[in-house]
Amino acid sequence: MDLARQRANELLHQKETxxxxxxxxxxxxxxxxxxxxxxxxxxxxxxxxxxxxxxxGDPNPAAPSIxxxxxxxxxxxxxxxxxxxxxSKLALRDxxxxxxALIAADELAWKCYEPARLAAKQAGAIDANALKExxxxxxxxxxxxxxxxxxxxxxxxxxxxxxxxxxxAAMLRLPIPLVGIPWFQLDHLPSAVxxxxxxxxxxxxxFGLRAALAPALxxxxxxAAHKAAWTMWLPELLAxxxxxxxxxxxxxxxxxxxLADDATVVERETRTAPDWQTYPTRHLRxxxxxxxxxxxxxxxxxLSEAWKTAYTFHQLPEFEDDLEPVAEAILGTALPxxxxxxxxxxxxxxPEQDQKAAQRQARNIVEGFQLDASTPVRVLLAATTxxxxxxxxxxxxxxxxxxxxxxxxxxxxxxxxxAGIVRADQVAQHQQADAAAGAALLTFFD
Numbered sequence: 001m002d003l004a005r006q007r008a009n010e011l012l013h014q015k016e017t018x019x020x021x022x023x024x025x026x027x028x029x030x031x032x033x034x035x036x037x038x039x040x041x042x043x044x045x046x047x048x049x050x051x052x053x054x055x056x057g058d059p060n061p062a063a064p065s066i067x068x069x070x071x072x073x074x075x076x077x078x079x080x081x082x083x084x085x086x087x088s089k090l091a092l093r094d095x096x097x098x099x100x101a102l103i104a105a106d107e108l109a110w111k112c113y114e115p116a117r118l119a120a121k122q123a124g125a126i127d128a129n130a131l132k133e134x135x136x137x138x139x140x141x142x143x144x145x146x147x148x149x150x151x152x153x154x155x156x157x158x159x160x161x162x163x164x165x166x167x168x169a170a171m172l173r174l175p176i177p178l179v180g181i182p183w184f185q186l187d188h189l190p191s192a193v194x195x196x197x198x199x200x201x202x203x204x205x206x207f208g209l210r211a212a213l214a215p216a217l218x219x220x221x222x223x224a225a226h227k228a229a230w231t232m233w234l235p236e237l238l239a240x241x242x243x244x245x246x247x248x249x250x251x252x253x254x255x256x257x258x259l260a261d262d263a264t265v266v267e268r269e270t271r272t273a274p275d276w277q278t279y280p281t282r283h284l285r286x287x288x289x290x291x292x293x294x295x296x297x298x299x300x301x302x303l304s305e306a307w308k309t310a311y312t313f314h315q316l317p318e319f320e321d322d323l324e325p326v327a328e329a330i331l332g333t334a335l336p337x338x339x340x341x342x343x344x345x346x347x348x349x350x351p352e353q354d355q356k357a358a359q360r361q362a363r364n365i366v367e368g369f370q371l372d373a374s375t376p377v378r379v380l381l382a383a384t385t386x387x388x389x390x391x392x393x394x395x396x397x398x399x400x401x402x403x404x405x406x407x408x409x410x411x412x413x414x415x416x417x418x419a420g421i422v423r424a425d426q427v428a429q430h431q432q433a434d435a436a437a438g439a440a441l442l443t444f445f446d
Contacts, residue, residue, distance in 0.1 A: 241343070
C-alpha cells in the first residue's frame with residue numbers, strides 16, 4: 001500500500017467534503033428556507049473559506065512521502081476549525097426550543113448594528129466589500145456577554161497556544177461580528193438589551209470609533225491623569241453609550257443588575273495610575289451611564305435614587321466633574337467614518353417616541369393588555385426590561401417571555417437580509433474580494 005498516496009487522497013476527500021457542506025448551508029439560507037436571515041453571513045463566510053481552500057492548494061498523490069503534504073494538511077485543518085466554530089453557532093438555530101430566542105437576539109443585534117453599517121456605507125469611508133454582515137448571536141458558558149470586538153481569543157479545544165493566537169486573529173478578519181450571551185439568558189428577555197452594548201463593541205472595532213474619539217478625549221479640559229484613565233475606559237464606556245442609544249433606559253436597568261454588589265465591595269472599589277484597568281469602578285461607570293441618560297433626555301430618577309441610596313460614596317469622587325464632558329465627547333464628536341455624523345445622529349432611542357412607547361408596552365405587559373405588533377424590536381425588548389423592573393412577579397405570571405417572542409417572530413418580515421448588492425458586476429466584485437480575503441487567511445496557518 002502506498003501510504004503517501006492514501007494520505008493525499010484522504011486530504012482531497014476532506015477538502016471536497018467541506019465544499020459540499022458549504023453548498024448545503026448556502027442552499028439552506030436562501031429565501032423561504034430556515035436560515036434565510038443568515039444568507040449574507042453564510043455566503044460571505046463560505047466564500048472566504050472557499051478562497052482559503054483554493055489558495056491552500058491540493059495535496060499531491062504522487063508525492064514521495066507523507067511529509068510532503070503536511071503543509072496542505074495544516075491548512076485544511078485550519079479551514080475545518082474555522083468553519084466548525086461558526087457551524088456550531090449557526091446550528092443552534094436548528095434546535096426548536098432555542099430557535100425563537102436566537103431569532104429575537106439576532107434581530108436586536110442587527111437593528112443595533114444596521115444604522116452604523118448604513119451610515120458608513122453612505123459615507124463611502126469603508127470599501128463596500130469590507131463592510132461586515134449582521135452580528136451572529138450565540139449562547140456561551142461565560143458568566144457575562146461578550147463580543148468579538150474585545151479581541152478575545154476564539155479558540156477551539158485541542159490546539160496549542162500559538163495556534164490559538166493565530167486562530168483568534170483569523171476570526172477577527174472574517175466578515176461576521178460575534179456576540180456571545182450566557183445560557184441563563186435564554187428564557188430571560190429582560191436581559192437581552194445588554195446585546196446592544198456588545199454590538200457597540202463590534203461597531204467600535206468594525207468602524208474604528210476609538211481612533212476618532214481618543215483625540216476628542218485628549219482635547220478635553222480635564223486633569224491629564226484623568227485623560228489617561230478615561231482613554232483606558234473608553235471602549236467600555238463607548239459600548240455603554242451605544243447600549244443606551246440602542247435600547248434607552250432599559251439598558252441601564254439591566255447593567256445595574258449586573259454591577260450591583262454588597263455596598264462594601266462597590267464603595268471600596270478603586271483604580272490607580274498607571275494601571276487604570278479596562279473598566280472604571282462600578283459606581284463611576286453607573287454615574288457615567290446616568291449622565292448619558294440625562295444628556296439624551298432619558299433620565300430615570302427611581303434607579304438613580306436607588307443606586308445612590310445603596311452606595312453612598314465611592315473612591316473616585318474627583319472624576320465626577322469629568323462625566324459630562326466625557327459623555328458629550330463620546331456622543332457628540334463628528335466621526336469621519338460616518339461622514340461627519342455624530343454617534344447620536346447614527347442611532348438613537350428617542351425620549352418622546354421610543355422611550356414612551358417602551359413604557360407604554362411595559363405597562364401592557366404587566367397588566368396583561370394586548371401588545372402593539374408594530375412596535376420595533378429595540379423598543380419591544382426595552383419594554384420587557386421595564387416591565388420586569390416594574391413587576392417581576394406579574395411578568396413571570398403572565399408568561400411574558402413566550403408572548404413577546406411570538407410577537408417578535410411574527411413582526412420580522414420574511415426574506416433575506418441583503419447587503420444591497422444586486423448588479424452582476426457588484427456581485428462579481430464582492431466574490432473576488434471575499435476570495436482574496438480568504439486567501440489572505442493562509443498567513444495565520446502556515
